[in-house]
Amino acid sequence: MKTILFFILGFFISYSSYSQFNFGSQFTLYAQIRAQALMKDLEEALPANVKYSKNAFTDGTVYYVSGKRSGLKLNYSFLYHNVSIIQNGDTLLLAPDPAITYVRIGKDFYLHNGDHTYLKMVSYKDNEEVKLIASQYLTINKYNNTAMTGYGSYQYTRHKDKIHSYYDSINSPFFYQNEIVAANKKIFYYLLNNNDEVFTANKAGFIRAFPKYSMQIEGYLLQMARQGLRIKFYKKADVLKLYDFCIGLRSTNI
Numbered sequence: 001m002k003t004i005l006f007f008i009l010g011f012f013i014s015y016s017s018y019s020q021f022n023f024g025s026q027f028t029l030y031a032q033i034r035a036q037a038l039m040k041d042l043e044e045a046l047p048a049n050v051k052y053s054k055n056a057f058t059d060g061t062v063y064y065v066s067g068k069r070s071g072l073k074l075n076y077s078f079l080y081h082n083v084s085i086i087q088n089g090d091t092l093l094l095a096p097d098p099a100i101t102y103v104r105i106g107k108d109f110y111l112h113n114g115d116h117t118y119l120k121m122v123s124y125k126d127n128e129e130v131k132l133i134a135s136q137y138l139t140i141n142k143y144n145n146t147a148m149t150g151y152g153s154y155q156y157t158r159h160k161d162k163i164h165s166y167y168d169s170i171n172s173p174f175f176y177q178n179e180i181v182a183a184n185k186k187i188f189y190y191l192l193n194n195n196d197e198v199f200t201a202n203k204a205g206f207i208r209a210f211p212k213y214s215m216q217i218e219g220y221l222l223q224m225a226r227q228g229l230r231i232k233f234y235k236k237a238d239v240l241k242l243y244d245f246c247i248g249l250r251s252t253n254i
Contacts, residue, residue, distance in 0.1 A: 042140060042183075043079060050183055051079045051138070053105070057086050060105040062094070074105045078138045078185055081117040083110065111192075122189065122236065123243055128250075130209050131192045132201065132243045134236075141182045189239045201243075202233045210246045220245055 048055050053076035060074030073086040074094075083094040083103050094103070100112045102121070110118035111133060124131035189201035191209040199205035203221060207214045220242070224231055231238045 039079070046079065046183060050185065052077060052084070053108070053136070057084075058106040060103060062103050063101050064097075064099045065101055066099065074103065076105055076108070076110060076118065076120070076136070078136055081135075081137045083118055119190075119192075123240060128247060129194050130246070132239065133190050133192050135188045135190065137186060139184045139186060141184075187234075187236075189233065189236070191243075201239050206242060206246060210249070213246060213249045216249055217242075217246065 043051065057073040057075045060072055062070040062072060062074075064070075075084045076082075077084045077093070080093055083105070085092055085094055094100075096116045098114070102112055103110045103118060109121040109124075111121055113119055120134040120136060122132040122134050124133075191199045191201055191205055193199075193209060199209045203217070206217050210217065221231060231242055233239055
């Protein structure tokens with residue numbers, strides 16, 4: 001499966017403003033080392049319910065193209081946009097392997113993206129040509145503590161099913177004493193067809209994913225808007241509602 005999305009990590013560190021210039025391989029290596037060190041500090045500091053999809057590692061299965069399966073203790077890492085495993089008592093990222101097709105963590109399934117990231121399969125059936133998937137990740141920013149008045153040493157908030165925010169100070173050389181980290185958990189929805197084409201889950205994306213039913217989709221969205229129930233494409237329930245409507249059109253061959 002070809003790469004369809006890219007991992008986004010919006011952290012700011014001291015060298016980032018100079019990244020547009022080429023200082024040679026030595027600087028590139030230095031930047032990579034600093035980025036890895038920052039990620040390690042964040043991984044140690046962020047609580048489990050912020051950096052992982054589940055509070056504890058769960059029984060899961062890794063599925064391969066050959067039909068092989070491997071049972072492991074797994075969790076989805078929002079920080080790395082990847083699957084974490086417990087192996088010999090250590091927490092590691094699932095090793096890159098193009099032969100992996102998807103992963104099950106508890107009752108959740110994640111599609112291997114091809115670039116060592118994973119996308120959650122929100123709604124799908126084996127016989128359906130279009131599946132609803134989600135990209136989930138953290139964006140990391142740092143702020144001066146005085147600019148975040150009202151936030152204590154720990155706050156965890158939820159906003160419209162789209163962003164979960166965590167604010168805290170971190171003991172790391174990448175943050176000054178008066179700075180705090182803001183970790184925002186973001187979820188964006190997409191439609192994936194059997195040709196590995198991906199469409200953003202919005203009005204245009206649904207019409208492109210279900211081109212035979214463009215008029216019905218337009219009519220449904222207009223009807224919902226007139227009823228004061230306008231579809232919000234950042235809300236899982238709303239996106240699922242429209243997705244189920246489209247799948248229903250296919251099943252009845254309208």
